[in-house]
Amino acid sequence: MPSSAGRRPEGERGSSFVSYGGELRLSNLGQLSMLEGVTARGASLHTTVRGYSMAPFIRDEDVVTIAPMKGSPPRVGDVVAFVKAECGKLAVHRVVAGEGTGWLIRGDNCPEPDGVVATEKIIGRVVAVERKGRRVRFGTGSAGACIAALSRRGLLGRIHAVAFLPRRAAGFALRHAQGLSVYRKAGRRAALAFEIAEAIEADLEAVHRLYNVQVPYRRSPPDPLVTNWVAKVDGRVAGFVQLTTRPEEGSGWGGHWLFSLMVQPRFRGLGIGEALTRQVVDRSVAGGAPDLRLAVFEDNFGAIALYAKLGFDRVTVEVLEPGFVREKAETGRRRIVMRRDLGRNV
Amino acid sequence: MTAESNVGVTLESICVPSDDIVAREIEGDIVIVPLVAGIGDMDDELFTLNETGQAIWQRLDGEKSLGEVATSLAEEFEAPLEKLQADVLGFASEMTRQRILAARAGRA
Numbered sequence: 001m002p003s004s005a006g007r008r009p010e011g012e013r014g015s016s017f018v019s020y021g022g023e024l025r026l027s028n029l030g031q032l033s034m035l036e037g038v039t040a041r042g043a044s045l046h047t048t049v050r051g052y053s054m055a056p057f058i059r060d061e062d063v064v065t066i067a068p069m070k071g072s073p074p075r076v077g078d079v080v081a082f083v084k085a086e087c088g089k090l091a092v093h094r095v096v097a098g099e100g101t102g103w104l105i106r107g108d109n110c111p112e113p114d115g116v117v118a119t120e121k122i123i124g125r126v127v128a129v130e131r132k133g134r135r136v137r138f139g140t141g142s143a144g145a146c147i148a149a150l151s152r153r154g155l156l157g158r159i160h161a162v163a164f165l166p167r168r169a170a171g172f173a174l175r176h177a178q179g180l181s182v183y184r185k186a187g188r189r190a191a192l193a194f195e196i197a198e199a200i201e202a203d204l205e206a207v208h209r210l211y212n213v214q215v216p217y218r219r220s221p222p223d224p225l226v227t228n229w230v231a232k233v234d235g236r237v238a239g240f241v242q243l244t245t246r247p248e249e250g251s252g253w254g255g256h257w258l259f260s261l262m263v264q265p266r267f268r269g270l271g272i273g274e275a276l277t278r279q280v281v282d283r284s285v286a287g288g289a290p291d292l293r294l295a296v297f298e299d300n301f302g303a304i305a306l307y308a309k310l311g312f313d314r315v316t317v318e319v320l321e322p323g324f325v326r327e328k329a330e331t332g333r334r335r336i337v338m339r340r341d342l343g344r345n346v
Numbered sequence: 347m348t349a350e351s352n353v354g355v356t357l358e359s360i361c362v363p364s365d366d367i368v369a370r371e372i373e374g375d376i377v378i379v380p381l382v383a384g385i386g387d388m389d390d391e392l393f394t395l396n397e398t399g400q401a402i403w404q405r406l407d408g409e410k411s412l413g414e415v416a417t418s419l420a421e422e423f424e425a426p427l428e429k430l431q432a433d434v435l436g437f438a439s440e441m442t443r444q445r446i447l448a449a450r451a452g453r454a
Contacts, residue, residue, distance in 0.1 A: 017399035017437045026388070030372040034379060037368040038386040045379075047388040065385065 032090035039068035039124050049092055053107030057138040062131050066124035073119055074103055077144025079126040082117050096152040106151050194238055194272055196279050199228040206237040229279050231272045239263040241276040243283055252319035256284045258294040277310055285342050295335045312338035355438045357413030361406050361447040376400050378446055402437050412438055
């Protein structure tokens with residue numbers, strides 16, 4: 001990427017006339033307008049593309065360099081920027097065949113072609129793709145022509161399925177291996193080292209990203225009644241748990257509750273869930289709590305077995321039952337409450 | 347900012363968009379992409395002008411001097427001329443430093 005250092009001195013950032021920066025996101029039509037302006041000057045445009053229509057070769061948020069056509073017609077296999085006839089919007093898809101005086105264009109991940117596009121509606125050709133700052137291959141030259149041939153015959157979708165099969169098979173095998181005690185023992189012996197720490201804001205953002213759970217980490221000050229912990233492997237979040245200590249006010253959720261225990265699938269079977277649960281138990285004991293409760297889906301047998309091992313028993317909290325029944329009617333899944341008496345050592 | 351501090355740009359200067367940029371009016375904003383080595387880097391180097399910047403930019407027709415631009419703005423917005431002269435000089439000085447505008451000496 002060409003450097004333009006010096007064009008934007010630090011001191012100018014507080015300008016009263018100009019906003020600087022790539023954080024300004026143009027709409028599709030804005031991008032189109034700018035692309036037309038830049039290519040009309042014979043220059044290329046470096047811009048972020050959005051969407052999945054070219055996956056897996058070009059992905060959402062990849063940065064593409066679009067060069068002007070400069071009078072040379074596209075070739076089959078080229079990825080081109082063009083104006084879609086039906087909506088007038090900018091799209092970046094692959095030329096899969098020549099059709100009369102125009103070109104049949106189709107996104108690599110699209111069930112249908114875009115149709116035949118006239119040469120003059122093609123604004124530029126993608127000459128480079130970067131993902132997270134690194135150049136990636138997106139199928140140019142003969143590779144592009146091959147992709148185009150498969151796409152034209154509608155075979156590309158099936159190729160994807162085959163290409164992803166090994167990963168699916170590996171995930172299936174891993175899930176089964178995680179259930180085996182030999183895996184657990186080996187994993188613990190290999191000491192896939194994890195550490196547990198109270199979560200800082202950056203951790204909670206990671207948790208939010210990984211699990212999309214409602215963790216109140218934004219727009220609200222830290223809640224003194226809530227403590228969050230994360231388990232980390234090599235500095236990356238591998239698991240999460242939350243302790244809440246609400247006053248007993250009749251809602252049923254008062255007292256010490258363990259919430260949102262989660263372990264990233266690939267780190268399961270290594271004792272992370274148990275360590276996180278013990279962390280919550282220890283803190284509750286230290287806080288003088290008489291007991292600790294949690295709610296778990298009744299079909300989450302792995303979690304229920306873990307909690308039972310750590311001394312939790314199923315109990316009924318009458319005031320919560322109507323909510324659980326309603327939840328089951330709405331979602332098909334029912335939660336149950338488990339409780340551990342903290343007078344006992346397990 | 348005072349006129350004295352804007353080295354190279356005076357109220358007599360005439361400023362025009364530089365050859366090294368592409369500016370487009372997009373959804374009511376003036377959006378500017380600099381061209382560096384034949385590439386417009388929209389991912390990293392995008393500028394938009396605020397209201398004042400936009401009002402000044404639209405009057406840079408290659409004919410009016412910066413002083414005349416300030417006068418026309420003062421009339422249209424019924425604002426003090428001195429304030430607008432300072433704004434126009436500040437804007438032109440910043441934009442020429444960034445090579446978004448090119449300045450040339452005005453008529454003698």
